[in-house]
Amino acid sequence: MLILGIETSCDETAVALYDSEKGILGQCLRTQIALHQQYGGVIPELASRDHAYYLPPLLRDLCAEAGISLSQIEGIAYTAGPGLVGALLVGAMFGRSLAYALKIPAVGVHHMEGHLLVPLLEDPQITFPFLALLVSGGHTLLVEVTQIGHYEILGQSLDDAAGEAFDKTAKLLGLPYPGGPQIQQLAQQGESGRFSLPRPLLDKPGYDFSFSGLKTAVLQLVRSQTELDHSTKASIALAFQEAVVDTLTRKCQRALRDRQLKRLVVAGGVSANQALRKALDDLLKKEGGTAHYPSLPLCTDNAVMIAYAGHYRLAKGQQGDLSVSIHPRWDLTQIP
Numbered sequence: 001m002l003i004l005g006i007e008t009s010c011d012e013t014a015v016a017l018y019d020s021e022k023g024i025l026g027q028c029l030r031t032q033i034a035l036h037q038q039y040g041g042v043i044p045e046l047a048s049r050d051h052a053y054y055l056p057p058l059l060r061d062l063c064a065e066a067g068i069s070l071s072q073i074e075g076i077a078y079t080a081g082p083g084l085v086g087a088l089l090v091g092a093m094f095g096r097s098l099a100y101a102l103k104i105p106a107v108g109v110h111h112m113e114g115h116l117l118v119p120l121l122e123d124p125q126i127t128f129p130f131l132a133l134l135v136s137g138g139h140t141l142l143v144e145v146t147q148i149g150h151y152e153i154l155g156q157s158l159d160d161a162a163g164e165a166f167d168k169t170a171k172l173l174g175l176p177y178p179g180g181p182q183i184q185q186l187a188q189q190g191e192s193g194r195f196s197l198p199r200p201l202l203d204k205p206g207y208d209f210s211f212s213g214l215k216t217a218v219l220q221l222v223r224s225q226t227e228l229d230h231s232t233k234a235s236i237a238l239a240f241q242e243a244v245v246d247t248l249t250r251k252c253q254r255a256l257r258d259r260q261l262k263r264l265v266v267a268g269g270v271s272a273n274q275a276l277r278k279a280l281d282d283l284l285k286k287e288g289g290t291a292h293y294p295s296l297p298l299c300t301d302n303a304v305m306i307a308y309a310g311h312y313r314l315a316k317g318q319q320g321d322l323s324v325s326i327h328p329r330w331d332l333t334q335i336p
């Protein structure tokens with residue numbers, strides 16, 4: 001089955017073609033980073049307009065590059081949530097209208113299910129059950145996955161998401177958006193042990209996370225410095241990254257042991273972080289299991305993951321009716 005995936009939940013406009021037999025046939029992605037960078041964060045109305053403007057030419061480019069005509073597409077999967085209302089509506093309207101014109105089924109996909117499932121596309125060694133750590137700009141979730149569609153949320157962030165904490169800390173250090181890759185790069189020049197930051201909620205039972213206090217601790221550290229030179233910034237970036245990585249790793253260890261799981265799947269934008277990958281690889285080696293990550297282009301938002309998650313749902317006969325419904329807030333366990 002040939003599926004067109006459409007992703008517009010935040011600041012990436014993306015389309016992709018996934019064939020259940022041949023795999024990924026192509027993808028086109030346009031990031032809005034430059035558009036939002038001057039504001040230090042995503043401006044929802046600008047995001048919606050940009051999605052509406054660029055979706056048609058991106059689809060045209062995708063079909064031309066993949067040598068596929070619209071009439072060959074057999075199903076459409078679009079992100080129905082969670083995300084920005086206007087941005088989601090643009091992708092959903094586009095997907096629904098195109099499906100109506102082509103007389104093919106369309107289904108709304110949960111953005112985090114896309115992140116969660118895409119490692120399976122690249123790595124056939126991933127089998128159920130597994131523990132999933134989903135770390136993006138909007139979510140931090142620890143999920144026990146027994147089957148596709150069977151998700152038990154063990155823990156989540158009570159305030160800022162891990163990616164959001166990277167972005168806000170980067171802003172405090174005068175680094176551009178998105179902050180994750182910037183912090184990772186700067187941290188490489190930091191001096192280990194020069195600063196130490198708190199590991200929130202580690203002493204409490206359970207698997208929830210909290211990152212807003214860490215951001216406040218960074219703010220206080222920044223303010224307490226008489227001179228915020230390059231090497232000081234680098235050491236703060238390193239201390240921050242160490243605190244986030246340590247917190248995520250120890251919660252994963254707790255969940256792996258309690259649930260007796262030997263497989264960890266990490267996904268979402270923050271899963272691109274090399275320090276996090278190293279810490280989790282070390283942990284799984286110690287626990288006698290394996291950690292799996294998507295390739296770097298599939299860590300951050302993309303339409304391949306939406307096409308891939310959508311193909312499972314379309315293959316099961318799931319499809320929406322003509323009405324366009326989106327879910328800006330959407331619990332992963334509430335997917336039909």
Ligand code: KG4
Pocket residue numbers: 010135136137138139162163164166167178179180181184268269270271272273274299300301
């Ligand atoms: O999954 P994603 O592309 O979008 C959402 O669904 O939110 O994640 C974006 C987040 C941003 O907060 C970005 O700063 C973070 O992922 N990120 C990283 C890295 N690359 C992207 N965080 C840490 N290290 C990275 N290398």
Ligand code: ZN
Pocket residue numbers: 111115136137268269300301
């Ligand atoms: Zn995402």
